[in-house]
Amino acid sequence: MPVLYTACKDCTERSPATTDRAASDLWALEHAGRTGHRRYRECVSVDLYARPANETGGITP
Template sequence: MKVNRSTIRLAKWVIGRDKEEGASPPIREVECTTCMEKSPAETNQIDGDIWALQHTGRNGHTGYREIVTSFLRSRPAEGKPVGGRDQEQGTS
């Protein structure tokens, strides 16, 4: 995709959690730090927790790492329209 860099430079940008309609929620996995086996990737916390507790019961492993994948989106900052003038300071 070709990016029009001059348009991007005219705005102040922010990045944060993707809140667009249909955006994926964060995805969570729990990984055993002893054997590196992982829970299935899920969008809820309870499934990974249950997996870890069952894994502890089966193997005696007690250390886990939480891996969370969050989806971000960049957008022009509020009050800083693309191609417009800076509404707070009067500069572009």
């Protein structure tokens, strides 16, 4: 499951890391209401696993 946070582009504040996009969006709205800041970046982290083709389930060319 992706983990994300929202970062304010006008200051250094950011939301807590979460898997709940609505919580991250709500943080941005609340931050905008407190500060007047309107520019945000959504940062998403997804874990990946690389497996050699000769392991079970690998794709062989």
